Each structure stands twice: as structure tokens, then as C-alpha cells.
Amino acid sequence: MTATAVRPAAHPELFTLLGRTPVVRVTAGLPRPHPGFWAKLEGLAAGGMKARAAVSMLRGARERGELRPGAPVVESTSGTLGIGLAFAGQALGHPVVLVGDSELEPSMRQLLRAHGVRLEIVDRPAPHGGWQAARLARLRELLAVLPDGYWPDQYNNPDNTAGYASLAAELAA
Structure with missing residues (x-):
């Protein structure tokens, strides 16, 4: 990437x-x-139960010019959105890099990798903010080295909820 x-x-x-x-x-x-x-x-x-939201977020970003063709998508996940992003990435032609933590079940890790995801695992929680803060710190490190990397920011992305309209x-x- x-x-x-x-x-x-x-x-x-x-x-x-x-x-x-x-x-x-x-x-x-x-x-x-x-x-x-x-x-x-x-x-x-x-694409799992969050495929609609993932597709909505990536399509919205492409329409606004925030996600360039073929650019990597980088997100923090505990699993279910990751499967949706893998689906959306395959459909739209984007590699997907997901940041999980050591609490992520082995079966979910295997499923994400089987969907072509590059999976990054953080091995300890952050002193302030726990696992989510540790995942987000790693996500920001990845965005710094991945050219044109796009972070959907699922928790603050209005296209996330719009994806459930269908x-x-x-x-x-």
C-alpha cells in the first residue's frame, strides 16, 4: 500500500x-x-450487518473527493464494521487496513483476513482511553505513512447512519 x-x-x-x-x-x-x-x-x-453503513461511508467520501480511487481505507474496529468495510473496499476497489486489539476474537481475525483485510493488532490498552485510544493512536500512525489513506471515522461520519436508510x-x- x-x-x-x-x-x-x-x-x-x-x-x-x-x-x-x-x-x-x-x-x-x-x-x-x-x-x-x-x-x-x-x-x-x-458483507455482514454493517455493509450498508460501510458502503454509504465510502461512496459519500468518494463523491466529496475525500477518498481517491484505489486509496487505502483505514479504520478502527472490533469486527462487524470491518467486515462491511472489507466488502465495500472490494466492491469499490480499495484496500482496507483495520486496526483491532488483542480482545478481537481469533475467528473474527481469520474472517477479516479471509476478506483481504490487512489487520493491525494493538497489544495493550492506552493508559488513558483504553483499547479504543490505543487503536486510534495506531490508526493515526498508519495514516501518516499510507499515501492518500482515508479514515471513515465511523463514530463521527454522517454517512454511517445514512447507510441505514436503505x-x-x-x-x-
């Missing part, structure tokens, strides 16, 4: 996999009586 790195191919056909996730009627007994409810199984969706529309339908 240096200036001479080969730009990954985009696979926009992956976007056809977004949406139309299964729903199931839950009628099983719970501690209190209930009439049943519908549950949308977003965990079974392509989910709301799908639920209404």
Missing part, C-alpha cells in the same frame, strides 16, 4: 448482493407473553 502499490480491481457487481436479507417470524415463548415479531437477519447479509426502506416494503 505504498505509492507504487497496485490498485485493487473494483467489483461493483457485489452491490447486487446488498439488501433483501431474510426475515423470520419469531413466535417462540419468551419470559413474557408476546404476539410474535419479525426479525431481519442482517448477520446473514453479504434498510429502513426495505423494512417498510
Whole structure:
């Protein structure tokens, strides 16, 4: 992921996999009586349950010129957004570098790497701010050395929540 790195191919056909996730009627007994409810199984969706948010953040950044074609995407994650960013990165042609911590489950590490992610693991919490502060410190170090690196900043990115609009529309339908 240096200036001479080969730009990954985009696979926009992956976007056809977004949406139309299964729903199931839950009628099983719970501690209190209930009439049943519908549950949308977003965990079974392509790119995981946060793929819509990840796609929204990367598309928004591209439209504003904040994310250049083929530039790396760098984010801190405990897992689920990372899977979504891996999906979005593959679809749009961006390498993805994720910063996790030693609390990240081995199975999640394997899954992220299987999706082509470069995974950076911090091994100790920061004295002030714990694991998240340690991840963000490493993220900033990576941005300093990755040309054109883009940080979606999931916690402060309005495109994150906007990504759920398609989910709301799908639920209404």
C-alpha cells in the first residue's frame, strides 16, 4: 500500500448482493407473553450487518473527493464494521487496513483476513482511553505513512447512519 502499490480491481457487481436479507417470524415463548415479531437477519447479509453503513461511508467520501480511487481505507474496529468495510473496499476497489486489539476474537481475525483485510493488532490498552485510544493512536500512525489513506471515522461520519436508510426502506416494503 505504498505509492507504487497496485490498485485493487473494483467489483461493483457485489452491490447486487446488498439488501433483501431474510426475515423470520419469531413466535417462540419468551419470559413474557408476546404476539410474535419479525426479525431481519442482517448477520446473514453479504458483507455482514454493517455493509450498508460501510458502503454509504465510502461512496459519500468518494463523491466529496475525500477518498481517491484505489486509496487505502483505514479504520478502527472490533469486527462487524470491518467486515462491511472489507466488502465495500472490494466492491469499490480499495484496500482496507483495520486496526483491532488483542480482545478481537481469533475467528473474527481469520474472517477479516479471509476478506483481504490487512489487520493491525494493538497489544495493550492506552493508559488513558483504553483499547479504543490505543487503536486510534495506531490508526493515526498508519495514516501518516499510507499515501492518500482515508479514515471513515465511523463514530463521527454522517454517512454511517445514512447507510441505514436503505434498510429502513426495505423494512417498510
